Amino acid sequence: MNRFSLRYLQTAALITTCVLAATLSAQPAAAYPADTTRAAMAAYLHEHPGGTPISDRDIAYGGGTFIVTVTRAQAGHALAAADCPSGWFCFYDGVNYTYPRGRLSSCGWQDLGTWGWRNRTESVHYNMSSGTVGFLNEAGSVDTVLFTAGTTRRTIADVNPYRNQADYVSRTNC
Template sequence: MVLSRFLRTVLAALCGAVLLVPAVPGPALAASAERVAARRQVAAYLAAHPGGVAINDNEISYGGGALVITLRAPERNYAVADCPWGWYCFYDRTDFGYPRGKLSSCGRQNLATWQWQFRVESAHYNMSSGSVTFSYYDTPLFSVGAGNRIRADASPYRNWANYVNRWC
């Protein structure tokens, strides 16, 4: 009888603990699931666009930091040109839709180096001087610069650019 009462008490305590465990870490589990999903997105991007190094759960560096890809926009970023100061950025979608690539170096660069050729749909220039021209091989398509910082839609040249040339 004593053993049976003891077993019932232990079983009741265990059942109560089992019922409480899922309720306690709910937010932690959600954050963990988001982190796992973000890491999978980075891995999938790198598999499709090899040669980069993951900086964190949202950014990938190519060419030792020459190009930085940001996969997801910050929360509450709705069609906003958000290129950080000192960079020029190009976006995979119109109205500054992510993923976003950012460069800062001068001169002509082949976007194929980073598997970004034929993907530019919008651009933002966030430097105090100079400009960058997006080209199809040697044919200039459009430019952004200190005097005209944003291009929300690269139309009619969406997904045509395979080179950039920045004049410093």
């Protein structure tokens, strides 16, 4: 290779590097996951006041009786999985365990409206060692059990045809 060819290749490489650097610096900076999570937490608390942040993704209501997890720990995964912590039953605001996620552990009957979660359940995960939980719809003076989850059926990725109809939960055999 002669000196002219080598000089030409060096100049071309330098120009390519400069163009690439200029292009990359002109791109808007991507939001960091922490910034996205903070924004999601703030938005959720604004829409559902009365909660207390207890972690970077969790908000407690009723002194910890009900906990909302606003974003998944590892955002960006195409396939979501049921991920309810042990000792809780969880309900998700989207099919296939899409967040936000609400969770309870108490026995007995509870009005999901207390927690701003009426008509929001689209998938569920029961991660407790005993019992079952029924998800009920209020229809006038009669409550109808829409579906149940428990130790024999722990996950329901899509509660269709009962999406966004549960008003109450009732956990039994605790």
